[in-house]
Amino acid sequence: MTTQSNAIPGSTQESQVLAPTVIPATRILYWSVRRELWENRSVYLAPLGVAAIFLIGFLISLFRLPEKMRGASALTPMQLHELIERPYTYAALLIMGSGFVVALFYCLDALHGERHDRSVLFWKSLPVSDLTTVLSKATIPMVIIPLLSFAITVATQWLMLMFSTLVLLGNGQSVSLLWMHVPLFQMSLMLLYHLLAGHGLWYAPIYAWVLMVSAWARRATFLWAALPLVAIGFLEKVAFNTAHFGAFLGGRVGPGAEDMPYTVDSISMAPLALHTVLRFLSSPGLWIGLMFAAAFLAVAVRLRHNRGPV
Amino acid sequence: MTVIEARGLRKSFGATLALDGVDLRVEEGRILGLIGPNGAGKSTALHAILGLTPYQGELKVLGRDPWTQRDQLMRDVCFIADVAVLPRWMRVAQALEYVAGVHPRFDRTKAEAFLARTSIRPASKVRELSKGMVTQLHLALVMAMDAKLLVLDEPTLGLDILYRKQFYDSLLNDYFDGRRTIVVTTHQVEEVQHVLTDVMFINRGRIVLDCSMEELEARYMELTVRPARADAARALKPMHERQVLGRSILLFDSGVNQNIDRPQLAALGDVRTPSIADLFVAILGSMPTQGAAQ
Numbered sequence: 001m002t003t004q005s006n007a008i009p010g011s012t013q014e015s016q017v018l019a020p021t022v023i024p025a026t027r028i029l030y031w032s033v034r035r036e037l038w039e040n041r042s043v044y045l046a047p048l049g050v051a052a053i054f055l056i057g058f059l060i061s062l063f064r065l066p067e068k069m070r071g072a073s074a075l076t077p078m079q080l081h082e083l084i085e086r087p088y089t090y091a092a093l094l095i096m097g098s099g100f101v102v103a104l105f106y107c108l109d110a111l112h113g114e115r116h117d118r119s120v121l122f123w124k125s126l127p128v129s130d131l132t133t134v135l136s137k138a139t140i141p142m143v144i145i146p147l148l149s150f151a152i153t154v155a156t157q158w159l160m161l162m163f164s165t166l167v168l169l170g171n172g173q174s175v176s177l178l179w180m181h182v183p184l185f186q187m188s189l190m191l192l193y194h195l196l197a198g199h200g201l202w203y204a205p206i207y208a209w210v211l212m213v214s215a216w217a218r219r220a221t222f223l224w225a226a227l228p229l230v231a232i233g234f235l236e237k238v239a240f241n242t243a244h245f246g247a248f249l250g251g252r253v254g255p256g257a258e259d260m261p262y263t264v265d266s267i268s269m270a271p272l273a274l275h276t277v278l279r280f281l282s283s284p285g286l287w288i289g290l291m292f293a294a295a296f297l298a299v300a301v302r303l304r305h306n307r308g309p310v
Numbered sequence: 311m312t313v314i315e316a317r318g319l320r321k322s323f324g325a326t327l328a329l330d331g332v333d334l335r336v337e338e339g340r341i342l343g344l345i346g347p348n349g350a351g352k353s354t355a356l357h358a359i360l361g362l363t364p365y366q367g368e369l370k371v372l373g374r375d376p377w378t379q380r381d382q383l384m385r386d387v388c389f390i391a392d393v394a395v396l397p398r399w400m401r402v403a404q405a406l407e408y409v410a411g412v413h414p415r416f417d418r419t420k421a422e423a424f425l426a427r428t429s430i431r432p433a434s435k436v437r438e439l440s441k442g443m444v445t446q447l448h449l450a451l452v453m454a455m456d457a458k459l460l461v462l463d464e465p466t467l468g469l470d471i472l473y474r475k476q477f478y479d480s481l482l483n484d485y486f487d488g489r490r491t492i493v494v495t496t497h498q499v500e501e502v503q504h505v506l507t508d509v510m511f512i513n514r515g516r517i518v519l520d521c522s523m524e525e526l527e528a529r530y531m532e533l534t535v536r537p538a539r540a541d542a543a544r545a546l547k548p549m550h551e552r553q554v555l556g557r558s559i560l561l562f563d564s565g566v567n568q569n570i571d572r573p574q575l576a577a578l579g580d581v582r583t584p585s586i587a588d589l590f591v592a593i594l595g596s597m598p599t600q601g602a603a604q
Contacts, residue, residue, distance in 0.1 A: 021385065023414050031411030038408075039399050119397040122448075124362060125389035128412050129381035305380075306361060 016056040028128055032136030033144065036110075041103055044148050050098040051156045054091050058160055061087070066171040069178070084181040088160060088294060092153045092191055099149035100199065103141035106239060107207050108222055110137040111215035111304060113218045118309040134211065138297055141207040148193035154188050197280055199279070205289040206252060208296035215303035311338040313459050313491045316533035318367035321354050321515075328354040329365065336508070338458070341492045345590055346512035347412060352495040356463050356510065358596050359493070360389055372458060384413055386458040390448050391468045398437040402447060409451055421454035424484070442473035449477060452561055453485045460485070462494040466501070474498065478505055499587040509586055515593055527583045531562045531572060535579035543578050546570055550592030561592045 037043060046270040072080055111134070125131065161182055168175050210225045217224040231245045280286060314515060316334040320327070328351045336342050346352050357363040359371055362381030369376060371467050374383045396405070402425065410418045425432070428446050436444060445465065452460060466474040480506060486492065496502055510520035521529065534541045540558045544551070548560035561584055564570050575581045584592070 021414055023412060027410050031408055034411075035404070035408050038401075038404050039397070114397075117398060118391075118395050121362070121389070121391045121395040122397065124380065125360070125387075126409065126412055127381050127383060127384040129412070132381075306364070308357075 001089055006261070023127075025132065028132050030137055031138075032128060032132055033139050036136060036140050037144070040106055040109075040140070043106060043145060044152075046102045047095050047098050047152045049143075051091070051152050054094055055156060055159060058091075059163060060088055062167045064162055065167050066173055067175055069168065073179060081181050082176070087155050088182055088187065091156050091160065092187075095153045095156065096149050096195065096199065098143045100203070103145045103199075103203075103207060104210060106140055106145075106215050107137075107210035108225060110140070111300060112217060112221050112310075115307060115310045120309055122205060128233070130146075130301050132299045134215075134297055138208065138211060142200050142204055146199040149199070150188075150192050150195050153191055156177055156301050157182075157184060157187065193277070197277075199285060202252070202289065204293040205296065208293035212296040212300040212303070215307065216298040254273055312336070312370075313338050313340075314369075314371050316358075316367065316369045316491070319355070319369055320366040321351075321358060321363065326514045328560055329358070331367070332512075332515070332517055334401055334510075334517070334520075336491060336493065338491055339488050340507045341486065341494070341505055342508040342510060343499075343506040343586070344493060344495045344510050344512060345499055345586065346495075350512045351515040352512055354515075356461055356493065356495060360387065360461055387461065387600045388452045388455050388457045388459075389461045389463070390445075390452055391463045392463045392465070396436045396444055398435070400436050401432070402434050402436070402439075403432040405436070405447065405451060406432075414456055415456040416451075417454045421450045424450040424453060430580075432440065437460060442469050445473065445477060446467060449480060451463075455478070458490060458525055460490060460492045462492065462496075464496055465494065466496065466498060467560035468563075474501055478502065481505070499590060500585060503586050507588075511590060519589075519593055526586075526589070529563060529565045530584050530589055531564065531570070531575055532582045532588065533562065533575045533579050534558070534582075535560065536567065539578045544573075546575075549593065561588065 068083065072083070075083065114123060161178070161184060164178055165175050168178060210221075213225040214221045229245075229249060233243070233249070236242055236245050312335060314334060314336040316332055319329050319332040319334065321329040325491075330351075332351075332355060334355075344352050344355065354363065358365045358369060360375060361371075361376030361378075361383060364377050371383060372386050376383055400408075406418055406421055410416050425447070428443065428450075429465070430439060430443050430447055430450075436447070439447065450466075466477050469477070478501060482490070494502060494506075506523055508522050510517055533543055533548070534554075536556050537556065537558065540560075543558065543560050546562065549563045549566065550561040552559050562570050562575065572581055
């Protein structure tokens, strides 16, 4: 049909032979996650900032440490434990908390921002499926942020222990008491379990819900994510004068809630027992939650496929 | 090989029909200009071809159904929409790295070589680039993909004339090799005229003209006559007439009026092949154009 079809014979065939025609799905997922991190630097900057501020506060508090340790002999072992370990627990809680907040805001924007700035047209012009895109975006709150929180917390806690040790040694005091009450390896193990089980798996339906809303809403993703839940709670309260839905949500998010099976002293020093893990893995709440998460993500994939720029 | 084949393509937004039974066939190696007024259905047609919007009817692009197989299709198809779609937070180097990561037929050195000829620096963010530079960047990405079909939706919208000229020059000299296929929509019809091998007019979701440039040249004639000869020319039933500087310019369609030929018209005045823009005005000027959805 065309008169020019032989202009550069063979050039396309050659390059087709040289270049692979298919890139493995794992590699596409890897690059998709990397691009999420390029775009959303708050994912690691926010926990790092929180850690830095906490460390500064902790360094200032170290001026009082030698005095505190001198009075330690008067305390019961429980009080002593509380006194020495508490800052380490706070550091973990603050960094994890900031990670959770960052994850929520990330999800609110993840599938909405690209439609809002029309860059979705660019992303969709590349051979990346909607499934891969949604999975890469779910990976950030469910895997990347927990692992980052873990790394940052452990580094922070090591720095805290190191500085405390230096201060005590500088004052000619013994560090044995400090090291006895801050078993970092055990704490790190507990923390890792807590983050993967709690923030990764237990919170998965929350993140998936928010991702789905962000794929659906034309604007005001935060309101669309939050208001339906509030509305259901109110409806239940007015209609039946009960608060099961609120309790259910509280059990998902609130720390120390009764039916939060993974939280058994998990960030304190209690050893990570096998039965804790097994109890968590066999709790129906976990699996029901994961089923909801899978359903929300499936809808999000569908919406990514169907919806255009807003 | 047929690159795009559509039969009875329909798409409606609420009560308005954006595509009303479009039949389309684009062969390999063609450069097709899809031309129509605002809201004629051009972008909807392109979005259907790219798997960005669902449709009714039959559509195959490179043998695939774009709506269900977009991700596979995009290994062989690339797309530039108007300039706003590159993510503004992205750095130039990141764009190259990412596309190289996910696209099986992307040649990064080729893109870098193209960018080296521009003033775009790898460390710049897209938001720091001018509109023209963003288009250059997108073109660099697209030209380094060894794709079979390139779809351009108003690629030069909002660019100054230098960038527009450069854009089509690069496209013809560095990209088009006769085996690739390009579909382009634009309002700057005059600038693409010399680039196209085929032209298609679309209005209110329907195709009103579909022909190759050779056919267009053979079929349509534009006659410029002095007033004294105007009546004689009008007797030959022109499809359209306009007045410019005291002369009449008449357009003839030898496809409808088969007993007209060039020598006959040349006896009355100057005969030329009409520009696409004039032909567009002549064909669509006689129809109601407005009212369709964007």
